[in-house]
Amino acid sequence: MPKPVYRRKNIECPPIGALMRYQQRIVRVLAEARGQRAMIESIDETGRTLTSTVKWANLSSLDRQLF
Numbered sequence: 001m002p003k004p005v006y007r008r009k010n011i012e013c014p015p016i017g018a019l020m021r022y023q024q025r026i027v028r029v030l031a032e033a034r035g036q037r038a039m040i041e042s043i044d045e046t047g048r049t050l051t052s053t054v055k056w057a058n059l060s061s062l063d064r065q066l067f
Contacts, residue, residue, distance in 0.1 A: 011056050014038060020059045029059070 013036075014020055018029045020040075027040040030051065037053050044050055 011036065013056055014059055019062055021062055022054055022059055026062070027059075 013032050014029045025042045027042040030039040036056050042050050
């Protein structure tokens, strides 16, 4: 009996400049990076701007209410 074929959901790069949720933070997408990753910008507790690279699958759209 052949094994069932499971397909992953087609993930698209979020639009540049979009506000999205990454873990507990609200982040802004800065650019597209290699390997289904995006450069994001967030602000830490002290007010410093942090730039990091995350996978598209770990970004989720915001709910209806921002805060």
